[in-house]
Amino acid sequence: MEKPRIAIYGCEKEEADLFRRYSPHYGIEPRIMESAVSAENAALASGACCISVSHKTEIDFSTLRALQENGVAYLSTRSVGCNHIDLQAAEKLGITIGHVAYSPASVADYTLMLILMTIRNAKSVLRRADVHDYKLCAVPGRELRDMTVGVLGTGRIGQAVIDRLIGFGCRILAYSSYPQAKAEYVTLGELLRQSDILTLHMPLNADTYHILDRDRIKSMKHGAFVINTARGFLIDTEALIGALENGRLGGAALDVVEGEEGIFYHDWTNKPIHNQLLPRLQKLPNAIITPHTAYYTEHALQDIVENTIRNCLEFERGRTK
Numbered sequence: 001m002e003k004p005r006i007a008i009y010g011c012e013k014e015e016a017d018l019f020r021r022y023s024p025h026y027g028i029e030p031r032i033m034e035s036a037v038s039a040e041n042a043a044l045a046s047g048a049c050c051i052s053v054s055h056k057t058e059i060d061f062s063t064l065r066a067l068q069e070n071g072v073a074y075l076s077t078r079s080v081g082c083n084h085i086d087l088q089a090a091e092k093l094g095i096t097i098g099h100v101a102y103s104p105a106s107v108a109d110y111t112l113m114l115i116l117m118t119i120r121n122a123k124s125v126l127r128r129a130d131v132h133d134y135k136l137c138a139v140p141g142r143e144l145r146d147m148t149v150g151v152l153g154t155g156r157i158g159q160a161v162i163d164r165l166i167g168f169g170c171r172i173l174a175y176s177s178y179p180q181a182k183a184e185y186v187t188l189g190e191l192l193r194q195s196d197i198l199t200l201h202m203p204l205n206a207d208t209y210h211i212l213d214r215d216r217i218k219s220m221k222h223g224a225f226v227i228n229t230a231r232g233f234l235i236d237t238e239a240l241i242g243a244l245e246n247g248r249l250g251g252a253a254l255d256v257v258e259g260e261e262g263i264f265y266h267d268w269t270n271k272p273i274h275n276q277l278l279p280r281l282q283k284l285p286n287a288i289i290t291p292h293t294a295y296y297t298e299h300a301l302q303d304i305v306e307n308t309i310r311n312c313l314e315f316e317r318g319r320t321k
Contacts, residue, residue: 003029006312007045007072009037010054015078018305026309042066050312055079056265061089068093074315076100078304081231083204084261098311101156102295102303108160110294111199111229114253118225119144119197123288142196145169150195152188152211153202153230154181161199192216197225204231214239223250229294232256237277244284251286255294264291 004027008019011032019030031048035041036057043066045051051072053059059075064086067075076098077085090097117123120141128135147170151158154176162181165172174183175191192198198220202208212226213236226249228235237258243249257264259275273279281287 003027004050004313004316005029005031005048006309007031007033007048007051008308009033009035009041009045009051010057011052014301015305018301019309022306022309026313028309028313037063037067039063039066042070042072045072046070048072050074050076050315052076052078052308052312053085055081055084057084058261059085061086061093064089064093064095068095074098074312076308076311078308081203083231096315098315100304100307100311102300102307103297104156104160106297106300107157107229107294108164109297110255111157111161111201111227112164114227114229114255114288114290115144115149115197115199115225117288118227118251118253119147124285147171147196148173148194149197149199150175150191151181151183152176152191152198152200154179154183155201155203157229158201161201188216189219192220195221195224197227199227200230200234202230202234204233209233210236212236212240214242217243217249220249222248225250226252227254228252229255232258232260237281241277241280241284244281244286249286251288252281253288253290254281255290256292257281257289260292 006028008030011034016032019032023030033044037053037059039062042063045067049071051067053075055077072095074096078100080099080101082097082099085097087097121137124137145168149165149170149172151162151172151174154174159181162172162183172183173191173194174181174185175188179185202211211234217239235258240252244252257278259277263273263275263278282289
């Protein structure tokens with residue numbers, strides 16, 4: 001019996017090694033490509049009903065049409081979100097889109113790290129230590145047990161963040177359309193007014209775009225901190241920068257940034273960056289920026305690869321019934 005073929009695009013070494021490791025166990029034939037999927041290389045997927053793509057690649061109508069013309073019926077993105085895919089085009093072309101779940105601990109751990117770095121002035125401490133300035137910060141850090149943390153969105157990752165926060169002894173508030181975690185749920189307005197730290201864990205859709213806009217930032221507790229490891233477009237970045245510059249907010253730590261596409265995951269050393277919001281954020285002493293790397297752990301990568309294979313095989317089995 002011929003092995004199911006899966007074409008894997010935009011696959012870097014760590015993922016490629018995992019696909020090769022798991023393929024014999026699942027009985028698949030992987031076709032691994034480092035290049036991102038595009039209309040120009042869609043023919044490389046010929047013979048593979050299922051393909052896997054990276055979340056780093058924007059996938060538009062022309063790419064989807066080229067894939068369909070080469071027999072692709074199922075596209076699995078190696079991410080939770082699908083915002084990089086033209087879902088309407090996929091539906092029109094009859095291509096099923098799948099996504100993968102992975103360890104929520106990867107992002108939850110990273111979120112806690114960013115929270116602690118932010119309230120302990122880590123950016124300033126590390127920068128000054130690098131140039132042999134070992135004086136204490138002008139402003140002392142704060143302790144989580146003395147603070148109220150607001151969790152905006154309590155899905156798998158939001159719940160995992162709450163589980164970790166419990167051990168610090170802080171007060172935990174939450175807001176979600178689907179309350180389920182061990183926290184005190186309040187209205188969004190109350191969450192913003194009472195939280196010393198606001199951490200975002202919502203999906204991006206029409207309802208959550210700029211959920212933290214200028215007016216909501218103004219309603220936040222003076223000196224509060226904002227943490228975002230979810231999606232960049234949840235925050236009105238221009239408004240956030242203004243609040244960081246004028247002292248309305250105490251600081252921010254962002255692993256995702258509005259307009260990061262085409263910038264993160266590439267080396268821009270000594271090159272101009274077209275997104276002017278990003279350099280403005282990076283110049284601020286009270287803003288920590290990391291390049292969408294919260295998910296990037298060994299455990300999460302294993303989950304991503306195995307669940308990609310399982311999703312493709314499940315789709316294949318459904319087609320052949």
